[in-house]
Amino acid sequence: MILIENVSLSYRDVPILRGIDLALPKGGITALVGPNGAGKSSLLSLVARLQPLQTGCISVDGMPVDTTPSRTLAQRLAILRQDGIVASRLTVRELIGFGRFPHHQGRPGALDLALVDAALDQFDLAALSDRFIDTLSGGQRQRALVAMTFCQGTDYLLLDEPLNNLDMFHARQLMRSLRRIADEAARTAIIVLHDINQAAAYADRIVAMRDGRVIVDGPPAAVLTEENMEAVFGYRIRIEQIAGKPFLMHHL
Amino acid sequence: MADRRLLLLLTLALLSVLFFMLAGLRGNIAFVLGLRGLKLLALLQVALSIAVSTVLFQTVTANRILTPSIMGLDALYVFGQTALVFLLGGLGYASLNGGFKFGMEIVLMVALAMALLWPMLKLRMDMGLMLLMGVTLGILFRSLQALLARMLDPNAFAVVQGASFANFNALRTDLTLLGAIMTLVAVAFCWRARHRLDVIALGRDAATGLGVHWTRSAAGLLLLVSILVAVSTALVGPVAFFGLLVVALAERVVKTQRHAVLLPAAVLVAITVLVGGQAVLQHALGGASTLGVVIEFVGGLVFLILLVQGARK
Structure with a gap:
């Protein structure tokens, strides 16, 4: 389980994350979505100890990321x-x-x-x-x-926009591989995604962020409503149900 | 394939060593061999420390054109020599205890390197900014040195001149043993870290993700670099482009950046260039030129070629 408690981050007095509290249990796929500059990548790099924590604490399976030996974490x-x-x-x-x-x-x-x-x-x-x-x-x-x-x-995979530059075939293949290791090996994936329909189709949980805060958090069906999406992305998105999954007409 | 190329480099290095030891041997053979052996030991040590320190420095800074001398280390060395002559006079400087002076030089240079690096590691300062700091400090020391040199009398100035250029003929053989121990210890550490160095070469974030404690590793490696540079500078004086030359050559010969191959390759190229070059100049050209000048000339050319190649990419 990854536990993020009261984590804030600012860069030269510009706040990037404001008091994030998140608990990500083991297993399953969690998608982080949100507009540019919402703090998704910063949150991932803090969890992966690529940046030092300024306030709050983060632990992976009970091991605080700032004091655990780097090699031990790299195996998890x-x-x-x-x-x-x-x-x-x-x-x-x-x-x-x-x-x-x-x-x-x-x-x-x-x-x-x-x-x-x-x-x-x-x-x-x-x-x-x-x-x-x-x-x-x-x-x-x-x-x-x-x-x-x-x-x-590792048990936990943090992927920051893994679908960048991938064609449709390989994007689908990657998402299916993630689904398979989550289902069969009970591994955990936390992915930053810009293609919200990929998140709708493959994620177990969607965390939507904006301006360094978590706006909504929950299973895709609950998160992907027109009101929530307007609060996160700032415009009205039509949502249809296709093959039992919500489908966002975000380009129209 | 890399192994066979490494073997070729090893052969070349051994041939240069043999040529250096045996060319034009006459007179009291035991005496000549003893003298040459001592000189060879010092040359080997310089080759080892410059090759290894340049590889480490380029790996940590992720830049194939930089060498430790860009951090202002050699400028500090020359400034220190000039300041000593200025304070003690030419005669006082010449009568200094060699071992004590050597020790102080090394401590001073390591201290400067750490003073430069500590802020970078603490504040996660940009590598580019730190290198700029190094260049600026280099200019500062060079200017201070020039100021002091203007105020010296001509005799003392001649002493400074002798100390501030790389000289492979007047090696400090009295310091070889002490230097050799320090070099070997430092090189042993690098060899143990060779796999970790491959990971560090991937860059800070990738290395951290793969479980390397970046700050600690970078600090340790740069400390090793500064010790190696200090030892070689104290032995022969500053050589700016030698490290660049041998690492660029080695990389092109073995065609890999894996440190388990690159480190020995760079050392072997350095031995070939330094020992072989010295022997050729001494025996074939009759001491027509000094090796330091030739190396800096060729190394400078390589530096320019690398810059042009990099710009084209």
């Missing part, structure tokens, strides 16, 4: 950042292999190598495995980064 929690910049020149296989680093500390065993191969297959990257990351298209690079995050094999 993996994060995919929005700006997937890779500083060094690596092949796809090498990059995905780094996902196993928290477990083997530089000496990969047979299990680690097998998991890397499985991730290559799962994300359609086997044919690209010896290509250098800087020669890939944006979508292919995004898939390699997602594969690396999956490969870390």
Whole structure:
């Protein structure tokens, strides 16, 4: 369980998060939605200890993120950042292999190598495995980064806009993979999503944020109402029911 | 493939060492070998510390063009030498206890490096801002040094000149043993961290996500860098472009940035260039030029080529 208590964050006196309280139990997919600048990415990077906490506390399975050894956390929690910049020149296989680093500390065993191969297959990257990351298209690079995050094999996955640059086929495939690990392996995914219909179709819970606050929180059917969406996004969105799921006509 | 290339580099390095030790051997052979051996030891140590420190520095700063000298470390060294001559006079400077002076130089340079880095680590200061600080401090020390040099008498100025340029002929062999121990300890730490270095090269956020304590690792590595630079500068004087030259060459030969390969490759290239170059200048060209000048010239060219290549990308 990830417990976020009274977390606020400001950057040069500009408030980014204001008193967030959230409890995310183990298992299932939680989608964070909201307009640009709502604080979704900041919240994820605080949970993943990429930024120091200013106020409040965050714990993962009872371990406070600011004092627990980084390696222990890396075995429980993996994060995919929005700006997937890779500083060094690596092949796809090498990059995905780094996902196993928290477990083997530089000496990969047979299990680690097998998991890397499985991730290559799962994300359609086997044919690209010896290509250098800087020669890939944006979508292919995004898939390699997602594969690396999956490969870390953690109970909690924090994904910041994982569908960036992905085509429809691979976006659907990624969401289905997440659904599968949530259902079969009881792993937990927390995803920042801009495509709200993906959230409606795959998430168990939607947390809608605006201006550093949680506006609504609950199962998709309860959150995705015209009133709530107007409060979050600032305009009226028509919502239809298609195949038993709410479908937002957000582009009209 | 990388292993075979590493073997090739090893052969080249061994050949340069053999050439350095055996070329033009005559007279009292035991005496000559002893003298050359001591000099070789100092050269090896300089090659090791500059190659390793440059690789570490480039990994931590995620920049393939920077070298530790950009942090103003060599400028501080020259300033320190000038200040000593200014305070003690040429004769007083020459009669200083070598070991004591060496120790003080190293402590001072490590202290400066940490003073530069501490704010960055505490305030999560931007790496670019910190490097700008390093460049600015470098200018400050160079200007102070120039001011002091103007106020010196010509004899003392000649002493300063001797101390402020890289000199591979007048090595401080008296300090070799102390320096060798420090270098080996520092290099052993780097070798143990080679897998962690690969992860650190991914960048701060990715490394943190993979369980590396970034602040602690970066501080430790930069401390190692400053110790290595201090040792090599105290031994031969400042060399700005040597590290850049050997790491760029090594990277192109082994074609990987994995530290388990890159670190030894850079060290072997450094040995080949330094020991081989010194031997060629001494025996084939009759000491026509000083190695420091040649290395800085070639290294400067490589620096420009890297800049142009980077701009084209």
